[in-house]
Amino acid sequence: MAPASVLTHPITRFVARRLLYSAVVLFGVAVVAFALVHLVPGDPVRIALGTRYTPETYDALRSASGLDRPIVSQFFGYLGSALTGDLGVSFRNGDPVTVTLMERLPATLSLALVGMLIALLIALPAGIYAALHEGRLSDALVRITSQFGVSIPDFWMAILLIALFSTTLGWLPTSGYRPLFSDPGGWLRHIVLPALVVGLVAAAIMTRYVRSAVLEVAATGYVRTARSKGLPPRVVTFRHTVRNALVPILTITGIQLATILGGVIVVEVVFAWPGLGRLVYNAVAARDYPLIQGAVLLIAALFLLINLLVDVLYAIVDPRIRLA
Template sequence: MSSGTIKFVLRRVAYSAVVLLGVIVVTFSLIQVVPGDPVRIALGTRYSPESYAALREASGLDRSLPTQVFDYLGGVLTGDLGVSFRTGQTVTSTLMERFPATLSLAAFGLVVGLTIALVAGVWAALHEGTVSDAIVRIGSQFGVSVPDFWMGLLLITVFAAKLGWFPSSGYVPLTENPAEWLKHLVLPGLTVGVVAGAIMTRYIRSAVLEVVSMGYVRTARSKGMPPRVVTLRHIVRNSLIPILTISGIQFATILGGVIVVEVVFAWPGLGNLVFSAVQARDYPLIQGAILLIAVIFLVVNFLVDVLYAVVDPRIRLS
């Protein structure tokens, strides 16, 4: 690994560390700025002096503010994010239970969306101004405009209620039954993938159009290179930077929790967890989920930055 590459990676790590520190401060402040007593609010009708005192002690809110700050920072560094007000389980274990479901949904949705976007976006750009280009642009606009819940309900109505091909809700872990895991994944994955694909199609079409107008593409065509070679070697390859950008953003967004989709399909992922935590005013769980989502975005963005440098060596020298 060259010194330029090492410096590039270290700069990105430093940027990510600064952002993460800011996120930690914000998430810690969340429970401090909540109007009223968060423990009393969370207990609701379950309140009693004994349960109130026990929950304050378990969450560390009975300590002084400086102690809470150091305890929270130390907990984040060791993976201890506190205890859920609602269940009494540790926040870390709760998040880790839900993360595999969201990860599988995000991966499946990204594969579907990227497949749609690459085929439709490249095709539309190479046939700019034609009927097929107009169809792709109208289709992508429709996909962007359609709400996630409507798309999910439509797929449930057609493929679950009428055809009975796939279950309408629920989740089966991959390790328990791979076939059932895939069957339950198809409909929510398609919902996420179609919407993500519509968004990415527009970006990929614009990126490919910009590359198509470059001189080296015209030169390659004038030399009589086969259209497939020109498309793959010169056009798609030189469009990878914006493709990586939009793919990373979409993947991080899905991993961060597609709340509506997960609620519609009763998918036990991070989005559904955050929705339940907000309803129950489970502030430690909300804090932990926000922190995990922020870490996910930072990791994905870091990996995309590294891939930038692999695709275009000039970037790591900037």
Template structure:
């Protein structure tokens, strides 16, 4: 029964995600047609000649009827063909796959750091509500929420790269090639996104823990004389994980799709930097592919979060 309900839930979520993805495909397809001016002419810039214009327009399929263009684009997307970059002539899907590991490693480092900071800090603040330590954590988290990413990055570069000289200020090394160099170079950009996300998560962790602390079963566990550590871990944190997982999933998706400024500041060759360069070069097929990939990642994270609900809290029925 549990397996069938789980299968129905997953099938329903997958169907919902596919419908949302279809809507994203429509919007992404229309992007190149809604841009003011002729996208091919804009992309060519100073390289414009009539021959180059006709060739690029034909290669992009923009010389065909709109409905035929959409059907072709939809079929190509299903096949994994996202077109060819105006600027480099390289397949868009290949360009995205080359940049995805850098952004994924940065996002995972950042969200892990955010959880390491927020869960203890938020729990500590909730357990000591109204005390000085609670006030310090609340003020600090508010400061972290208010700080722009680029300012946090510049502050970390100034302190740890320029003044102390402990870490490089920019650059990237693949974790598969040199794990030590990857770690040294991911610390500053990862801390930039992790500290901001950690500040946001700390406030949600505190609120979630406070809500659980007022529950009857927590008061009963305390009345039975259970050690505070057991009460906190088994009864408080476990039941507070549902909203924490939700916000953590949103933050992870936000990091994956919104680290453009951080990647530019740290010269990190990820998806954000790729989109920034593509927009500057009017490389619309690359922008379309990047937006579509980020939508797929966001939907995948949402699906993972929904499945984790049942793993964390067995009271939830997947139906």
């Protein structure tokens, strides 16, 4: 394909528009994140130093963070540094914020992906089965179970799983984290419980959406026509019903994945999981504003990236969206 035709391809134009939209949204998030320091009452540098406060350390940290400059100069300096990947220095320990975030990102990514895999393995068959048996006892059981899963707090579910699999049975560790590539076995043993909590909560939400999406498609005319032609039930279910229900299923999958990547704070705190959620929790407790700002920008960028990927999948699954 020639370069000119690549640039004019509908998917290329579609992605370009979404990237422009994402850049505008990310700029707005940067403005809000920057305003955090100036809208929250109190001097962030004084609060961050706490008992370590001396006039010399105060002036040094204020100068290093750029808070001694005019606010307009601070904003454009912050924005320019963020574009180059420099998100400042942590008030708490003096480490670069970018390095700290990148160290925590693999733990969050692994937890989100494994948790989402568990959620899909539960929600897809359960939602499809409930939709195909609408009004029957099995449908009611699926709906009651999913409502039960939505209603249980994730911290309570985490405590129950720890009590069963760690305290009573002794099969899995109660907390901690091991890097995947340096210790695959340890990583697997430590990720099972937190990923199970994340996956069960997400599955309870997604099952209801999958059921609704399949029911909506199953009531359309072309599905009834396929049945009237005598096509096998499996063909009608997967080729005509489930396939056309993929767009809303992709939507809820993207939302849940972005939510998990944004930081499942309670789960990470309960299992001492060193992810972004626990990092933000500790940063808020310590009033570490550069770290909070950097985490907000990173989470927003991940959210926009997932939305972009979902939009591209829309265009692949449904050509009408690409042409529009």
